[in-house]
Amino acid sequence: MKLTLRVWRQKNADADGTMSTYEVDGISPDMSFLEMLDTLNEELILKGEDPVAFDHDCREGICGACSLVINGDAHGPERTTTCQLHMRSFRDGDTIDVEPWRASAFPVVKDLVVDRSAFDRIIQAGGYITAPTGSAPEAHATPVPKPDADFAFEHAECIGCGACVAACPNGAAMLFTSAKVNHLNVLPQGAPERETRVLDMVAQMDEEGFGGCTLAGECATACPKGIPLTSITGMNKEWLRATRKAAKR
């Protein structure tokens, strides 16, 4: 396959960026999108140019490190992570636009790499349980109803990649935050911090400068793990409940 790539190049956080055009040839349809970028970078390095910086780690679709907005879609045209997107999703001769996640809470570090530590701070605000850790507890010690376990697991699938923020027209982190809140709030292990968790995490989310939710639904469409839009509804419910309870105290 021969492709034309238009890639966002930006030297550092303070520099102005621009879309640069590159031609790549000899791309196999079985390559992943990241392997295609590796091919481009090898050529750039041989030519003595600066390779394109992009985030990646496991390349198995489970770590949440890779990003990229490809032709306007977070993680590209398939509902998966960029590392699991294969070049067979494109046609020979295509022009592909590659841009970084866009949100003021995710500043560009270099080229296609953005700083997603705002997510870490949201987690630090309440995305944990305070049960003592140690060796794995006896599985039957805390009974969890099957529907609750399924619900928690569905939301626990979130890998924190930030595609929801990138796809949201308001740069909101509602889907990420709601996935974490719902995952822990439904389980007995997460019950002691049920109210403080949602209040603190939403407050931190606002503090980081993410936008608000207008229920456009772009986040859930972009999410490679299929976190449903109703996750946000669930968090809203938890937040209102916690606010009412806090007022009674």
Place this chain on the structure above:
Amino acid sequence: MARTVWDSTVGKKAVMAVSGLIMLLYLVVHMIGNLKIFFGPGEFNHYAHWLRTVGEPFMHHEWTLWLVRVVLVVAVVAHAVSAYQLSRRDIKARPSKYVHSKPRASYATRTMRWGGIILALFIVWHVLDLTTGHVHSGGFESGKPYQNVVDTFSTWYGNAVYIVAMLAVGLHIRHGFWSAAQTLGVGSRTRDRALKTVANVLALLLTAGFLAVPVGVMTQVVS
């Protein structure tokens, strides 16, 4: 608690949802009232007069009407101020656009902000036209709403402004009603289809019901 709600994006959306639902409830009542115009000037004017005497003798003349007006003004202001503040925040949170971007969300979703501005301007015109009569086209006569309505819809611009606003209100309700349910946490996967259907039906019924009046005047069914 009020502070927590107002300072949070989630809380401010809840304010928008509740104020929106209050206005929606009013619109349903308002539309049903409007339709009485098809039963002639007697019934329509009598209905308009009754609105001033609701609740008597417990309520003094026009007390109920003013109570409703106050609630509506509070709802409109709360809705608009929240929308303005949230929109400012949203635009700031996504300062640079994608080079490769495509419209995705439904037309109703994408037009919420402009639709809201159109509706705010419409409300001002509508009150000045048919409540106070300041910008009324014919000789405005207080207490003769039937004739006033016919006068307004006998002008091309009266019809144009009204039709645009009613289409905007339909689109606004289509996304707004369903969104309010999500914001207040009553939406769920099993209820989603029902909520969307109710939103569409409400949007369609209200738009059609309100548009029936200018169409009635234009086709001389009401004259």
